Amino acid sequence: MDRLQAMETFVRVVEAGSFTKAADTLHVLPSTVTRTIKELESHLNARLLNRTTRALSITDAGLRYYDSCKALLRDVQLAEEAAAQQTGLPRGSVRIGTTASLARNFIIPAVPDFARRYPGIDLDLHLSDATVDVVQHGIDCVIRTGTPQPSRLVARRIGQFHWYVCGSPDYLERRGKPTSLDALGGHTAVGYIGGRSGRSSSWTFRKGRQATAVAMAEHVSVNDTDAYVAAGVAGLGLIRIASYMAREHIANGRLIRLLDDIDAAPEPISILYPQGRHLAPAIRAFIDWSAEVISEASADW
Numbered sequence: 001m002d003r004l005q006a007m008e009t010f011v012r013v014v015e016a017g018s019f020t021k022a023a024d025t026l027h028v029l030p031s032t033v034t035r036t037i038k039e040l041e042s043h044l045n046a047r048l049l050n051r052t053t054r055a056l057s058i059t060d061a062g063l064r065y066y067d068s069c070k071a072l073l074r075d076v077q078l079a080e081e082a083a084a085q086q087t088g089l090p091r092g093s094v095r096i097g098t099t100a101s102l103a104r105n106f107i108i109p110a111v112p113d114f115a116r117r118y119p120g121i122d123l124d125l126h127l128s129d130a131t132v133d134v135v136q137h138g139i140d141c142v143i144r145t146g147t148p149q150p151s152r153l154v155a156r157r158i159g160q161f162h163w164y165v166c167g168s169p170d171y172l173e174r175r176g177k178p179t180s181l182d183a184l185g186g187h188t189a190v191g192y193i194g195g196r197s198g199r200s201s202s203w204t205f206r207k208g209r210q211a212t213a214v215a216m217a218e219h220v221s222v223n224d225t226d227a228y229v230a231a232g233v234a235g236l237g238l239i240r241i242a243s244y245m246a247r248e249h250i251a252n253g254r255l256i257r258l259l260d261d262i263d264a265a266p267e268p269i270s271i272l273y274p275q276g277r278h279l280a281p282a283i284r285a286f287i288d289w290s291a292e293v294i295s296e297a298s299a300d301w
Contacts, residue, residue: 004076006040007069009033010048014058014066015138070274078280090281091120098143100127101225102269105244106159107143110293117289121282129194129225140283141273143290145242148270158291159269159298164246165203166255170235178238178258181205184214190237191221192228203240206264242267244298269294 012022013033023030041048048062058066077092098107103125111123126139148155165184167177178184184203191200202215220236222228225245232239233254249255271287273279279287 001039001043006036008073009036010040011066011069011073011138013037013049013056014062018056074280089118089120090285092280092282093122093124094282094286095124095126095138095140096143096286097126097128097139097141099129099225101242101245102143102145103127106294106297107290114286114289118282118285121285123286141271141287143269143271145269146267148272151272152275153272154275155270155272156287156291157268157270159294160266161269161298162243162266163240163264164243165238165240165258166232166246166250167238167258168233168235168255169253171237172256174235181212181214181259184259185216187216188237189216189218190228190231190239191218193221193223205262269298
């Protein structure tokens with residue numbers, strides 16, 4: 001058994017979530033992947049994966065072994081990159097997990113600049129509003145809004161934004177403009193369903209240590225950010241969106257900002273990545289570049 005190849009196969013299985021998908025990425029038969037994992041577990045005398053007819057999950061021993069394999073494979077990659085380095089610029093690929101709105105407003109418009117600086121690096125963006133499991137998806141770094149939850153990831157603050165309450169001119173003509181949080185409670189909101197609860201939540205406004213929750217009627221609810229903004233522009237209710245998503249719509253007159261006298265603290269934008277002894281030069285280059293781009297673009301937001 002080629003142990004380095006077996007480690008790579010195991011990592012691919014964990015990240016793909018199935019033997020078949022891992023086989024596709026490795027360009028081998030599923031039976032080859034299955035045999036490799038069995039041989040690896042036999043060699044280690046430990047069960048790394050739990051298999052059922054419907055699901056594949058990683059054991060505690062498997063998770064520890066996965067972390068070790070990733071570190072070792074990363075060191076091998078670093079050694080190969082260093083040996084092959086001819087231009088002095090980093091090479092490789094970076095897998096980034098983030099939301100469609102952050103990618104659309106910050107990352108994608110600036111990618112031409114990144115490509116000019118680092119022509120040897122390929123970017124692979126995985127876009128989702130849901131929380132991304134870095135281990136399961138093989139993500140190198142994640143860009144998220146809000147205060148990061150405690151985890152095994154390193155969190156680096158790279159920007160900020162504010163929450164804007166907005167309504168379309170059509171909606172405000174029909175319902176009037178709320179001028180206070182008390183008045184806001186008499187309006188209709190577009191519901192946004194996020195997380196696992198299956199329910200939209202009330203809007204919470206924080207000023208210092210004081211928090212005020214406002215509940216509003218909802219006649220339309222969505223679970224997609226773009227649809228949420230589109231519903232607000234269509235006049236289906238008030239929406240509460242990040243300042244970087246609202247700016248263009250406000251400038252074009254499609255949305256009007258409300259209650260802008262509420263001076264709440266800005267929310268952070270952070271990039272998160274696994275702890276480890278080393279980061280591949282390509283990943284480090286992307287982290288530093290994204291910090292530069294987002295910090296500059298969000299400075300006044």
